[in-house]
Amino acid sequence: MGDGGYELLWGAKTRPARGRPPALSRERIVAEALAIADAEGLQQVSMKHLAERLGSGVMSLYRHVPGKDELVALMYDATMTDPPRLPEGEGWRAAMTAWALAVRDLFHAHPWALALATANHAMGPGEARWLDTALGVFEAEGLPAEICLAAVMAVNGYVGGAVRPEIQGQDDPHWFRFLQHESAREDYPHVYRLVAENSFTVPTVDVFGFGLERVLDGLERYIEDHR
């Protein structure tokens, strides 16, 4: 490749009128792979398993997808087919809150996608549309383009990072188990206090929402100062 998957994600799909008509399609393959990943985890997505589900031979898949890595890239972008609908006329803050929650929902629906979000890949049509939607919110406030990008990055960055513990918490009750060590009290005094107050196991604060509000507060201050 060398183009970071660009051709794959954006290449035109002209249907040849000649030759044997395809029984498979890239869409069907990606959709089925997505279903496997959602249900059994990304690790269970193998070409063999995928082919079985599709009722086809393993090598048939390669007629529609260059390889596994590229398939994964397509899967990732496929999670973002339709962009989120944002409330209009209620201001940028309401819009960005909705956007952030939509991104969060996305990662909850496809936990495997979170690790890919921070991995190297070219941007596909889906991700581009989501980005465009968010950029539009800040652009409507009259901010310079570069600031818009930075603002979206701030929100998007926060969401990605904050969603991790949420997803993790479900199937990993060992996060804070190390505090049972004798040395924990001295080595990690602050984490220790946190758990001692039981605030982690029984959260009374919407951690995600709290952080999001702070990020938006920070952006609000900037926007007001520069209006």
Place this chain on the structure above:
Amino acid sequence: MGDGGYELLWGAKTRPARGRPPALSRERIVAEALAIADAEGLQQVSMKHLAERLGSGVMSLYRHVPGKDELVALMYDATMTDPPRLPEGEGWRAAMTAWALAVRDLFHAHPWALALATANHAMGPGEARWLDTALGVFEAEGLPAEICLAAVMAVNGYVGGAVRPEIQGQDDPHWFRFLQHESAREDYPHVYRLVAENSFTVPTVDVFGFGLERVLDGLERYIEDHR
């Protein structure tokens, strides 16, 4: 396992006084694996390659590490051996800025670690120490423990998300290539404008720093309101 790698990361390392003395050690293995990942990427870390570098047989590694997945977990935690030194007496904001930049430096030094940061794993001693350091900063401000966690999450989340494009930009010049498409102007009007103003290719704004300041602004407002 089933313990999310807990035993692996936190288990005591008692040296038996009997038996053949080990030529390898978990530390040496992890350190070498880290060196490979930094130099050639995580994908190049194979048990074979690693054994060759260490001048040992492949299966010898398994005497010190349960398996590949666990090795990667150890590698990740090993990137965070020494916690960052934060300025003292200059306030929480200076401290957290230093912390955030230290996290950022970490990911720049070990780009492969970014994808792992958002993956599922138990927290190791290194990560715990970094977390503790950051928690301490907010705790010193007299905030309740739960708010401290949310605040750290906000900063950490932002950093993780914002670092990605920085790392990616280095070896992927195709990020915004899709804008050459004819339909780009209509489909992605805001991204289009962003690039049209050339603000992406030649950034005049410190995108990372801008977002960080906004996040800290938001936290500042909260801290002041609740003092």
Place this chain on the structure above:
DNA sequence: GCTAATTAGCGTATCTCATACGCACAACCG
């Protein structure tokens, strides 16, 4: 020292995967 116990090093075999190659088949064109 000698022997048994203990633990590390590691060769071999196996299993899982991704994937290159090439043949056979189906549809369309003339």
Place this chain on the structure above:
DNA sequence: CGGTTGTGCGTATGAGATACGCTAATTAGC
């Protein structure tokens, strides 16, 4: 109805992780 073109897919290959079990190097106790 043969040629063209693109698809379906069986087989072979090679990389990678790792279970098993033998061998080697120590030390504890006699």
